[in-house]
Amino acid sequence: MDRWELTKFKVEKTNRTTLYFETRIIIPQTYKSITVIYDGKQLIVEGSQLKQNYSTYEIKSKLESLLESSLIKELSKHSRSAEYLKSFSLTKISVYQDGTVANLRYVYNNKFLEFGSVLVIPPYKDWKKLCEILLTVETNAASNVKSFYELLWEICASKVRIHADVNHVNEILKILFQNIGVNYD
């Protein structure tokens, strides 16, 4: 099977009910692009519905789990509105020979926290090292330098959870690829 490259990974929940997920990969050798969408009810691969089975349930459960991240909970403390949006996505995805790095972007309503680059595929192995590597951090959830620093420490405090989030991304892709006949490894 040809090598694949991730170009999009985004999960969001609107109004506490509708779960939406989209991921896109390309197969560079054939220039083929595969888009997978979960619209809250079914998994759709290139416009065709994927048969519902245990995998669908498993993917949904892992997507839900990504939206329960402690960093999204932290962002919720900075929002005055009732929840209307939660989101987790990978941005600035770059594919290298040894793996894929990306920024992790967490969103609660209009507040976001994005940091990177983090090795996402394969998942970085040592969660303890997250706060030793160089990270660029961007957020609109801080009202001043002090609260920005507090968010930085929250990233470190959440490193086990972040590691779990990155693992979830890989597990979701693995299950999806099994279903659509793409070799994950």
Place this chain on the structure above:
Amino acid sequence: MVTIQCSNKIIQSFSIETNVKEPIYINGVPTYDLHLEKYPHQTYLYVNGVRAKALSGGADYQMMEPQLIRYLDDICQLFDDDTVIDIQDGSYLPFSIQVNGKSIFEIESVATTFTMNTELGLDDIRRISNKIEGVFKTKIIPLLKEVGLHG
């Protein structure tokens, strides 16, 4: 804002903006907004461009100068090379660090968004910021208050 310039782990110069409730008389003018400075290769404190010991209360300022410099040296111990650190008033947290003229840490704020670009890990940032915040809050500011140069 506070700016500290270190070289070889020793304070070279600093600039600290403060304001006071009881005015300092500078050239006969009661002044509330103060700009404390030490210039490179000098060990004296200047207040709004006037050498501190020449002001009324100058004896107190002169006595605390070495202690103030020791506290700032304590921060400079963190850095081997020529380093310029910009620190936010009030929080006493760094928002910019340059080493040998190259930025290694910067927090930018545009509209409502903060962005941090750095060549340091978060653990290092925590170690540096804790040290700076601690020295200012528990040593430098109380010292300046004691002689009436702060708050």
